[in-house]
Amino acid sequence: MTDQSATTGVTDRPSDGNVAGTAARSAERVQDFLDRAVPGTPCLVMDLTAVRERYAQLRAALPDARICYAVKANPMPEVVAALAELGSSFDVASPGEIDLCLAHGAEPGSISYGNTIKKRADIARAHEQGVRLFATDSDADLTAIAEAAPGARVFCRVLVDNKGSRTPFGRKFGCPPETAVHLLVRAAELGLDPYGVSFHIGSQQHDATAWEHGLRAANEVFRGAAEHGVRPRMVNLGGGLPAHYTDSAPPLQDYARRIEQALDREFGDERPELLVEPGRRLVGDAGVLRSEVVLATPETGSDRRWIYLDVGRYNGLAETEGEAITYRLRTSRDGDPTGPVVLAGPTCDGDDVIYQHTRYELPLTLGAGDTVDLLSAGAYTASYASVGFNGFPPLPTYCIDGHERS
Amino acid sequence: MTDQSATTGVTDRPSDGNVAGTAARSAERVQDFLDRAVPGTPCLVMDLTAVRERYAQLRAALPDARICYAVKANPMPEVVAALAELGSSFDVASPGEIDLCLAHGAEPGSISYGNTIKKRADIARAHEQGVRLFATDSDADLTAIAEAAPGARVFCRVLVDNKGSRTPFGRKFGCPPETAVHLLVRAAELGLDPYGVSFHIGSQQHDATAWEHGLRAANEVFRGAAEHGVRPRMVNLGGGLPAHYTDSAPPLQDYARRIEQALDREFGDERPELLVEPGRRLVGDAGVLRSEVVLATPETGSDRRWIYLDVGRYNGLAETEGEAITYRLRTSRDGDPTGPVVLAGPTCDGDDVIYQHTRYELPLTLGAGDTVDLLSAGAYTASYASVGFNGFPPLPTYCIDGHERS
Numbered sequence: 001m002t003d004q005s006a007t008t009g010v011t012d013r014p015s016d017g018n019v020a021g022t023a024a025r026s027a028e029r030v031q032d033f034l035d036r037a038v039p040g041t042p043c044l045v046m047d048l049t050a051v052r053e054r055y056a057q058l059r060a061a062l063p064d065a066r067i068c069y070a071v072k073a074n075p076m077p078e079v080v081a082a083l084a085e086l087g088s089s090f091d092v093a094s095p096g097e098i099d100l101c102l103a104h105g106a107e108p109g110s111i112s113y114g115n116t117i118k119k120r121a122d123i124a125r126a127h128e129q130g131v132r133l134f135a136t137d138s139d140a141d142l143t144a145i146a147e148a149a150p151g152a153r154v155f156c157r158v159l160v161d162n163k164g165s166r167t168p169f170g171r172k173f174g175c176p177p178e179t180a181v182h183l184l185v186r187a188a189e190l191g192l193d194p195y196g197v198s199f200h201i202g203s204q205q206h207d208a209t210a211w212e213h214g215l216r217a218a219n220e221v222f223r224g225a226a227e228h229g230v231r232p233r234m235v236n237l238g239g240g241l242p243a244h245y246t247d248s249a250p251p252l253q254d255y256a257r258r259i260e261q262a263l264d265r266e267f268g269d270e271r272p273e274l275l276v277e278p279g280r281r282l283v284g285d286a287g288v289l290r291s292e293v294v295l296a297t298p299e300t301g302s303d304r305r306w307i308y309l310d311v312g313r314y315n316g317l318a319e320t321e322g323e324a325i326t327y328r329l330r331t332s333r334d335g336d337p338t339g340p341v342v343l344a345g346p347t348c349d350g351d352d353v354i355y356q357h358t359r360y361e362l363p364l365t366l367g368a369g370d371t372v373d374l375l376s377a378g379a380y381t382a383s384y385a386s387v388g389f390n391g392f393p394p395l396p397t398y399c400i401d402g403h404e405r406s
Numbered sequence: 407m408t409d410q411s412a413t414t415g416v417t418d419r420p421s422d423g424n425v426a427g428t429a430a431r432s433a434e435r436v437q438d439f440l441d442r443a444v445p446g447t448p449c450l451v452m453d454l455t456a457v458r459e460r461y462a463q464l465r466a467a468l469p470d471a472r473i474c475y476a477v478k479a480n481p482m483p484e485v486v487a488a489l490a491e492l493g494s495s496f497d498v499a500s501p502g503e504i505d506l507c508l509a510h511g512a513e514p515g516s517i518s519y520g521n522t523i524k525k526r527a528d529i530a531r532a533h534e535q536g537v538r539l540f541a542t543d544s545d546a547d548l549t550a551i552a553e554a555a556p557g558a559r560v561f562c563r564v565l566v567d568n569k570g571s572r573t574p575f576g577r578k579f580g581c582p583p584e585t586a587v588h589l590l591v592r593a594a595e596l597g598l599d600p601y602g603v604s605f606h607i608g609s610q611q612h613d614a615t616a617w618e619h620g621l622r623a624a625n626e627v628f629r630g631a632a633e634h635g636v637r638p639r640m641v642n643l644g645g646g647l648p649a650h651y652t653d654s655a656p657p658l659q660d661y662a663r664r665i666e667q668a669l670d671r672e673f674g675d676e677r678p679e680l681l682v683e684p685g686r687r688l689v690g691d692a693g694v695l696r697s698e699v700v701l702a703t704p705e706t707g708s709d710r711r712w713i714y715l716d717v718g719r720y721n722g723l724a725e726t727e728g729e730a731i732t733y734r735l736r737t738s739r740d741g742d743p744t745g746p747v748v749l750a751g752p753t754c755d756g757d758d759v760i761y762q763h764t765r766y767e768l769p770l771t772l773g774a775g776d777t778v779d780l781l782s783a784g785a786y787t788a789s790y791a792s793v794g795f796n797g798f799p800p801l802p803t804y805c806i807d808g809h810e811r812s
């Protein structure tokens with residue numbers, strides 16, 4: 001646990017009262033699995049029931065938005081299958097993710113090829129597989145779509161401010177609204193369906209008002225395109241909805257209300273179709289990463305201890321780069337007196353330090369062989385793991401769903 | 407190519423005259439393979455002959471040092487086997503690397519367990535496999551070694567300045583000299599062999615004088631231990647010897663001369679046994695990473711273009727984090743007029759940008775389908791790749807050795 005976080009990690013934020021009960025029950029299921037199966041460490045345990053509950057919560061909060069699960073957040077086949085059964089659509093980044101979705105229950109029509117960086121051969125392959133919806137943000141990509149996926153629907157990604165995000169995108173994706181107008185008009189000329197506009201306000205977004213900028217930009221593109229006789233009809237709200245790390249984000253209802261207000265203000269009665277691309281939101285809180293303490297040593301000249309875990313930046317905790325994502329922790333020594341720690345991973349790499357600037361306190365009794373659980377670790381962990389850096393294997397994932405699967 | 411680098415990438419630094427010819431022949435062999443096999447991209451091509459040549463060069467430069475290849479730099483079985491055949495020893499970080507070495511020709515006695523972060527069970531397993539040499543830097547780890555590997559040789563890692571390194575270690579590893587004295591004395595008390603001292607001046611070290619600090623610290627530990635009747639007899643020079651990226655490092659002979667001078671100054675006639683742990687030095691220049699341009703687009707409001715490759719930070723180029731390692735580039739459009747670029751990877755991740763602050767220029771004609779080769783990419787690339795982030799597979803490696811193996 002940290003000085004910023006809940007002590008048990010099994011309750012959700014008090015302000016999100018409606019999910020506190022489900023979070024507590026999920027924690028019990030995971031704990032029960034860990035107690036019974038005693039899996040080797042490190043490992044990730046995903047509670048599929050919690051994934052379904054998060055989907056239902058989002059469904060209720062944004063009732064008319066088509067939910068496209070961002071597969072990259074956790075591409076476990078069981079997760080994809082569970083969401084496909086609920087009728088989810090899917091936001092994919094690559095041919096590999098398309099194959100995964102199609103193999104686990106997704107219909108081709110439910111797939112949105114959301115990566116603006118695509119090889120022409122990959123566009124053609126997706127089109128042959130029945131994918132009909134593509135993101136774009138450049139002339140070169142649009143031309144490739146027109147040639148390799150004739151007649152497809154396209155949406156154009158506009159660049160918006162990522163302030164408030166723990167993992168902002170920089171300038172890699174998206175174009176200014178005037179370019180988006182040009183691209184949608186050109187899409188129509190090329191025989192494509194100029195379907196709409198997308199934006200992404202940055203992952204793990206803590207500012208519920210952040211979507212306002214994106215919706216304003218989307219409206220600007222809609223109006224600009226209309227001046228050329230092109231009428232986009234969809235707005236893709238992207239991702240950014242948070243999971244529960246040490247720093248509290250507002251409850252989901254606040255995000256939904258702010259988005260609703262901005263939609264009213266920008267579009268009034270001409271409400272567009274909506275898409276949303278949750279990744280972290282659906283799977284983050286559904287996962288617990290169990291690790292073991294390898295070594296605990298005092299730091300020379302300070303009162304801190306270095307706690308080395310058997311998981312680090314290269315076998316599951318990639319999002320601790322720059323200490324961007326600060327997981328809540330639970331240890332097998334909780335309740336004992338605590339002191340400040342540096343947390344580090346097991347490799348011989350000097351960058352494999354998890355937290356040295358963020359203040360964490362852990363029990364003074366914690367030593368080799370004790371367990372440290374990283375909570376809400378279901379997103380962007382196992383799929384980031386290296387194939388075997390320093391000879392450490394990738395992070396195994398166990399999905400629990402009444403019965404266990406590995 | 408960049409404005410800082412050689413234009414062809416096939417010649418070595420002029421100051422390293424003795425290796426220029428071998429580097430040119432290696433480039434020819436790799437090019438021949440790429441022309442004939444036309445492998446899918448991205449992929450890494452390793453020239454085993456070049457690995458052997460680098461080993462021989464280092465053998466000549468530091469004739470009495472035991473060479474322990476740092477397996478983490480490139481754990482391809484073919485690389486390990488080629489070095490084992492030459493009589494190399496191995497520096498390993500994990501049980502996985504021990505198994506790899508033993509399976510590909512290494513003797514247990516040639517293995518140094520160089521990670522100071524070890525589970526007791528892993529120490530015991532290594533000891534059962536015949537490993538007898540262990541790094542340490544803490545009381546807790548030393549105690550575990552004494553219990554799980556009784557009688558083993560240990561060397562203590564001291565913390566030294568990493569100035570001049572492109573990838574410094576921070577404070578994760580090593581202890582002050584006075585702690586090292588304590589640990590070696592205690593090792594003797596625990597029935598271990600207090601064999602020596604190690605240090606690491608940081609990977610890709612550009613300052614040939616950097617080893618002086620480490621050798622001074624090693625001498626301090628030797629003298630301190632002697633006061634307690636304990637006589638360490640080995641100095642492990644660690645890694646840090648450079649590969650050839652855009653910024654030139656001094657030739658190998660300069661490093662060897664500086665190390666020799668410092669050894670004379672610190673130890674005089676009582677010259678210790680020497681170990682050296684080259685990783686990057688042996689395999690970096692032996693690899694070429696071939697990638698393909700996915701998309702080339704102008705950047706709004708600048709004269710730069712964004713060149714998106716099918717390789718990025720998550721499928722091979724992890725060391726471009728912070729733009730620490732700047733690879734030399736070669737493209738299928740070399741010779742055409744050039745302009746400034748940002749280089750980025752293929753995933754939907756905003757951090758998957760390769761170079762945006764380092765100035766690179768590439769041909770203005772470069773577009774989708776053209777190839778970009780990253781030279782001297784044999785170290786810390788394929789083994790860092792994620793298992794499948796964004797659905798992109800890990801980086802395949804081809805080893806060429808007269809005949810090809812994949």
